[in-house]
Amino acid sequence: MSNSTGLRKNTLGLFSLIFFVVAAASPLTGVVGGLPIAIFSGNGGGIPVIYLLACVILIIFSVGFITMSRYVSSAGAFYAYISKGLGENWGASASVMALMAYFSVQMAVVAMLGFFTQLFFEQHFATSIPWWAFSMLFAVIAWILGIKRVEVGGKLLGVLMLGEVGIVVLMDVMILLKKTGPVTFSSFEPSVFMQGNLGIAFIFAIASFVGFESTAIYAEECRDPHKTVPRATLCALLLITAFFCFTSWSLVQAFGLDRIVEMARKDPGNFVFAITRQYVGQWAVETMSVLLITSLFAATLAFHNNISRYIFSISRDGLIWKELCKTHPTNGTPHNASHLHSVILLLLLAAMGSINIDPMVHIFAFGTAIATICILVLQIGVSAAVVMFFRRTGKQGNTAWRVFWAPLISLVFMVITLVMVINNLQLISGSDSKLVQFVPWLIAGCGIGGYLLSIKSRKPIKSPSAL
Numbered sequence: 001m002s003n004s005t006g007l008r009k010n011t012l013g014l015f016s017l018i019f020f021v022v023a024a025a026s027p028l029t030g031v032v033g034g035l036p037i038a039i040f041s042g043n044g045g046g047i048p049v050i051y052l053l054a055c056v057i058l059i060i061f062s063v064g065f066i067t068m069s070r071y072v073s074s075a076g077a078f079y080a081y082i083s084k085g086l087g088e089n090w091g092a093s094a095s096v097m098a099l100m101a102y103f104s105v106q107m108a109v110v111a112m113l114g115f116f117t118q119l120f121f122e123q124h125f126a127t128s129i130p131w132w133a134f135s136m137l138f139a140v141i142a143w144i145l146g147i148k149r150v151e152v153g154g155k156l157l158g159v160l161m162l163g164e165v166g167i168v169v170l171m172d173v174m175i176l177l178k179k180t181g182p183v184t185f186s187s188f189e190p191s192v193f194m195q196g197n198l199g200i201a202f203i204f205a206i207a208s209f210v211g212f213e214s215t216a217i218y219a220e221e222c223r224d225p226h227k228t229v230p231r232a233t234l235c236a237l238l239l240i241t242a243f244f245c246f247t248s249w250s251l252v253q254a255f256g257l258d259r260i261v262e263m264a265r266k267d268p269g270n271f272v273f274a275i276t277r278q279y280v281g282q283w284a285v286e287t288m289s290v291l292l293i294t295s296l297f298a299a300t301l302a303f304h305n306n307i308s309r310y311i312f313s314i315s316r317d318g319l320i321w322k323e324l325c326k327t328h329p330t331n332g333t334p335h336n337a338s339h340l341h342s343v344i345l346l347l348l349l350a351a352m353g354s355i356n357i358d359p360m361v362h363i364f365a366f367g368t369a370i371a372t373i374c375i376l377v378l379q380i381g382v383s384a385a386v387v388m389f390f391r392r393t394g395k396q397g398n399t400a401w402r403v404f405w406a407p408l409i410s411l412v413f414m415v416i417t418l419v420m421v422i423n424n425l426q427l428i429s430g431s432d433s434k435l436v437q438f439v440p441w442l443i444a445g446c447g448i449g450g451y452l453l454s455i456k457s458r459k460p461i462k463s464p465s466a467l
Contacts (some may be wrong), residue, residue: 008332011149012222014232015158017215020043021236023157024211024302026109027243028164028288031430032202034110035248036268041427046193048249054205055241057413061379062237064386064407066230067218067398077216078378079314085385088317092454093314093447094316094381100446101374102310103341105210106303107348108367110135111359112298114349131352131360136346138297142304143342149331152430160298164433165243167284171272172250172280179253182326187252203428206417207368209301209313210245210375212236212323221332230403251275304338311337319453365429369439376418377443383411 039047065081078098083091115136121127121134136169145156176183186192215232219225254275255263264271277285312334315324328335357363390403392395421428424434 006328008149008221011332012218014228014235016155017218017222017228017232018236018239019158019161020218020302020305021212021214022165023240023298024214024306025208025236025240026164026295026299027208027240028168028243028292029109029112029210031168031247032272032288032292033269034208035244035251036264036271037430038201038204039248039251040261040265040268041194041197042204043196043198044261046188046195047201047205048187048245048252050195050198050205050340051208051241051245052250054202054209055237056459057410058206058209058237058407059234061410061414062233062381064231065213065382065404066233068206068386068389069229070188070226072216072219077213077219077313078109078382078395079310080217081380082381083317083384085387085389087380088221089451089454090385092314092319093450094378095310095319096375096446096450096453097378097443098310099307100443101312101371101378102307103142104302104367104374105300105371106300106307106367108346108364108371109296109299109303110139110345110349111352111363111367112292113138113272115359115364116289116296117293121291131359132349132351135353135359136349138300139304139342139345139349142297143338144303146308146338146342147306147328147331147333147335149333157298160294164298166294167276167288167291168243171276171280171284171288172247175250175254175275178279183253184256185248186257190258194236200424200427201419202345203372203417203424205244206297207372207428209237209240210371211242211299211306213375213379214302214306215278217306254279261274269388304342307341308334308338311341312441356421361430362433365433366436366439369425369429369436369441371423373418373440373443376414376449379413380414380418383407383414387411433443 031356034045041047043050067365068081068085072084079091082094094455106447111131114133117134117138118129118131121129147362164327187425188248215229215236219229222228224407250271252260264413267274271286273288292304311320312321312325312327315322315337324337324340326336327333352359352363386407390398420442428434429436
């Protein structure tokens with residue numbers, strides 16, 4: 001490629017972009033790990049409605065996000081939007097939070113990936129390979145694939161995503177076919193979905209959509225990004241919603257409203273596996289175990305690509321070492337950024353493994369807590385950025401709903417959600433450690449650090465997507 005700081009153009013279509021987003025959401029992991037907790041800690045059999053509510057709020061957020069996407073076509077995504085709407089200083093702060101979010105969630109996912117792979121090999125091959133060795137292996141594979149042309153990863157993610165979604169949908173269908181008694185829609189009645197702890201249920205539901213905004217990260221590599229990014233964003237939101245809503249409703253059919261909470265609380269880790277064994281068979285449980293590993297790997301690869309493009313974007317804008325915005329001469333991928341964060345990830349995994357840190361209790365718990373808060377803060381920042389950008393430049397033919405009311409409503413809902421998350425951090429993270437309560441302060445400190453960093457003079461490298 002002639003442009004050493006430009007990503008390869010016209011390489012991703014609509015479906016590849018959707019695969020990246022849904023893979024990052026890791027739907028099978030959300031069903032096996034998050035859904036049982038959302039049921040017994042949240043609003044029980046009314047959980048399907050909460051996924052619909054989360055979708056509505058994120059669609060309202062997407063109104064402004066998509067409207068502004070016509071004026072931003074940079075790999076920086078949230079960072080680029082906030083820079084354009086609130087200024088470069090706030091954009092720099094957002095870049096630090098975005099990197100914290102994606103790196104934290106990648107650490108959480110790759111640690112969980114190593115943990116479940118270790119369990120699988122112990123059960124089937126009687127080996128004693130430590131979790132961190134598997135995590136490092138998968139990190140290296142993601143590193144290699146991340147340097148390849150981006151469409152290669154898109155095709156692989158498509159195959160893995162179809163597998164994990166397929167096995168869950170099979171379980172859903174078999175429940176409906178084999179259950180005794182009529183199918184009930186009581187989950188959608190106000191008397192049912194308004195019970196329990198709606199706040200906790202909503203937090204787990206909206207966490208299932210983490211990564212949906214990553215469509216904008218690939219804007220420079222899309223075919224016709226001004227159309228592809230908005231379509232992919234909405235399609236991904238609707239697909240994730242349909243998946244979780246249908247699956248949670250099907251699980252209610254398996255036990256009924258009166259028993260669903262009791263069964264989910266009894267053994268949340270094996271809740272979905274037990275239902276699959278009962279309605280589909282042991283072979284499906286074995287298949288689901290393998291697909292859980294591939295699901296986590298798909299998320300690892302998706303977040304690897306996200307992080308590489310964030311580092312590439314902030315380097316190109318002059319915030320960090322300029323060599324990190326160089327792209328591969330043949331593949332057009334941000335290979336230097338990929339090398340840097342892969343080496344950091346491997347060193348961290350080796351260090352954590354050497355001191356016997358628990359991958360689930362510590363790494364996954366803290367990683368998900370940091371990522372959830374950072375993403376919510378970024379969504380608040382983007383909502384404010386949309387309002388300020390169009391207030392400064394004029395509506396440019398857009399309606400007040402698109403450039404003011406929708407972003408304002410989403411900002412209010414995101415602030416409320418952020419407060420609920422901070423107040424329930426220990427439950428969300430699954431950790432009893434009091435150190436979890438310091439996570440918001442850590443994030444705030446890093447955000448301030450990014451803001452102060454941007455005050456220093458910098459000389460941005462001209463971006464091919466600059467407007």
